[in-house]
Amino acid sequence: MRYNALRTRLALLLMAVLVPFLAHAYDPDAVQAQKSSNDSLAAAAHGTETHKAGFDPGHMIMDHIADAHDWHLWGHTHLPLPVIVKTDKGFELFSSSHFINHETHHLDAVYKGTHYSYKLAEGKIVVVDEVTGMENEEATHQLLDLSITKNVVTILMLFGLMLFVFISVAKAYQKRPGQAPKGLQSWVEPFIIFIRDDLAKASIGPKYAKFMPYLLTVFFFIFFANLLGLVPIFPGGANVTGNIAVTLVLSTITLIITLINGNGHYWRHIFAMPGVPAFVLIILTPIEILGIFLRPFVLMIRLFANISAGHIIALAFYSLIFIFGNEGQNVAAGLGVSVVSIAFTVFMFVMELLVAFLQAYVFTLLSAIYFGSAVEEHHHDDHAHDHAHAAAH
């Protein structure tokens, strides 16, 4: 019954999320078409920047999935974000709007700060010489970019949303104790119970309660971030969970929690697997030690790659329109391909909705399994527990 309820909720959620986006499905095209035609016009006018003369899908896609120091809204409208850099001489704080070149509308202007001059190169802040415009590699190397980037803004928004949603849900629970969930509660509760019963209890066992806050936080963060990443317009579109820094932090926290909670049984299985002869241990122990780090590493890569791949595929289908449209010279072909592209993108979008949930689920499940292996007791205890469990039912 719980599964049915969850399934219904999920279906509703998919519907609710899908319908408005299908209506907007054309928006990125329109934006991109405008941008692209502007680019080609600008390129034609200047006639110098050869790399922008043609539509470069690879560049465009990488641009979209990478983090940015500003938020491109539409056309030439950018939402400037604060840039914070730590140099060897001290901190600098300025707006990313200083990088806007007002002639080309690109972010390629040089900003002269207190300590150095800066410009953006491939989305990264580099220190340049004010006069020559050449990169000061030594200073760049010592630069620590702590800017509030697009991803940081999205992360802050997500955390704000999570705090709002779950604290108000908690209040609703406290206001109506012992009663059936209502409103937002009933959206959230199936997920919470699903994570508790099917992930935490099933993978960790009786000591699951300790890990619930982390599992819930990580699940909802990834899930919300994935969904927000699918929204093509502001405030969505940032590729948060497809950013390796984010997945690195999440998987590192999973690793740290696993190591902190590892009991004697866990460490014994790593350093001296019971029942294995000593000469095999010489091979096995390094593998096991490597495994400790390999598992969160795989966790990091899986989430990053899945979400990035989804974004890349969607963007690649859109790019096809402009590749076939050949910079506006072959509109018919562009329109023809756009039908196919839109169809594929809608299909991919539905897939990505599934992936959004699935990846959040997989990350949480694997974290739970690692925690489970860390707190697992002796096997015969487990069996005894299982029997007791079975008997209780």
Next chain:
Amino acid sequence: MGLVMPDIGLVIWMSITFLIVLFLLKKFAWGPILKMIHEREASIEEALKSAERAKAEMQALQADNERIIAEARQERDRMMKEARDMKDAIVGEAKSKAKEEADKMLAIARETIHNEKMAAITDLKNQVAQLSIDVAEKILKRELAAESKQKELLGDLMKDVKLN
């Protein structure tokens, strides 16, 4: 490649904000939510259990009732049987008594009848004897009215008497 190189800035922001949010959510959201869900589940389980108990009690009560009814029925049957037996006994006794009485009365009647009959017979015999005597007297009186007759009779009688 830039894509797989984590930005230190983002790592720092993500770590700090995630840990703060984890702490806040744990304290203000997950703790209360999980507690309330657990409490609600416990209360539902308790309610289900008590319903089960009530059902069992009801069943026990019903079984008890049935037992009492069965006992009452048995008791009734037993009493009915007793009453019937008693009735039979009384009726039988009455019958035998009546028969006895009747027999006694019959015997008395018979005896009375016998006595009466005997008395009547005796009476009749006496009357017949009296009558016979009367008749004999009358006859004798007539026979012995003449003296010759008396002498003849005497002579007859004397003939019979042989003097030895």
